[in-house]
Amino acid sequence: xxxxxxxxxxxxxxxxxxxxxxxxxxxxxxxxxxxxxxxxxxxxxxxxxxxxxxxxxxxxxxxxxxxxxxxxxxxxxxxxxxxxxxxxxxxxxxxxxxxxxxxxxxxxxxxxxxxxxxxxxxxxxxxxxxxxxxxxxxxxxxxxxxxxxxxxxxxxxxxxxxxxxxxxxxxxxxxxxxxxxxxxxxxxxxxxxxxxxxxxxxxxxxxxxxxxxxxxxxxxxxxxxxxxxxxxxxxxxxxxx
Numbered sequence: 001x002x003x004x005x006x007x008x009x010x011x012x013x014x015x016x017x018x019x020x021x022x023x024x025x026x027x028x029x030x031x032x033x034x035x036x037x038x039x040x041x042x043x044x045x046x047x048x049x050x051x052x053x054x055x056x057x058x059x060x061x062x063x064x065x066x067x068x069x070x071x072x073x074x075x076x077x078x079x080x081x082x083x084x085x086x087x088x089x090x091x092x093x094x095x096x097x098x099x100x101x102x103x104x105x106x107x108x109x110x111x112x113x114x115x116x117x118x119x120x121x122x123x124x125x126x127x128x129x130x131x132x133x134x135x136x137x138x139x140x141x142x143x144x145x146x147x148x149x150x151x152x153x154x155x156x157x158x159x160x161x162x163x164x165x166x167x168x169x170x171x172x173x174x175x176x177x178x179x180x181x182x183x184x185x186x187x188x189x190x191x192x193x194x195x196x197x198x199x200x201x202x203x204x205x206x207x208x209x210x211x212x213x214x215x216x217x218x219x220x221x222x223x224x225x226x227x228x229x230x231x232x233x234x235x236x237x238x239x240x241x
Contacts, residue, residue, distance in 0.1 A: 013042025029060040033129035058094040066140040067181035068104040113152035129190035137205040137218035141181035150185035197237035207240040
């Protein structure tokens with residue numbers, strides 16, 4: 001694992017933005033795995049800036065998002081579909097038909113998950129997967145559990161995740177209790193992985209990810225088995241290393 005520690009979130013945003021855009025410059029038809037939440041906001045902002053400066057072209061890029069809430073309208077301000085368009089897709093030249101999400105409102109969720117996996121495979125696989133990490137060690141919405149879930153699936157969110165995400169909603173009662181997510185196997189098949197972690201509340205999970213036993217009770221720990229992982233941490237997230 002390549003562990004990089006930065007002084008500020010702004011520095012991480014610039015570094016991560018360059019890292020993601022560097023992949024596109026190297027391979028213009030790259031397949032990007034993307035994440036939501038507050039962690040990738042500054043990287044996305046820098047990706048937009050590089051696009052506006054003419055430094056990078058996203059017209060041949062394909063994207064797959066990690067996850068989506070269940071039973072939440074895609075036009076809801078808290079849907080990940082809306083989040084991604086407002087914070088990245090509306091500001092770069094990626095074709096709408098190249099943007100892929102899991103449908104949290106699909107009638108047949110098992111079929112939806114199967115089709116998503118097939119679409120990733122048909123695209124040639126994800127070249128670089130951007131990840132955040134939950135305070136409980138979850139990646140995407142793969143929550144601590146008795147076993148690793150390999151492929152895309154529906155998950156019941158842990159209370160700690162609901163608590164973490166409630167800051168985006170008017171009240172904790174509005175936070176969906178279920179989500180659909182790429183599985184651990186889906187993530188592990190990405191050729192490269194970039195993890196960003198901010199704040200001391202992520203320090204325990206980062207310590208477990210790097211130095212702990214590999215266990216489904218800290219889903220991120222499985223990344224010890226991946227061949228190409230880069231972590232970009234602020235001093236708080238790195239405080240236990």
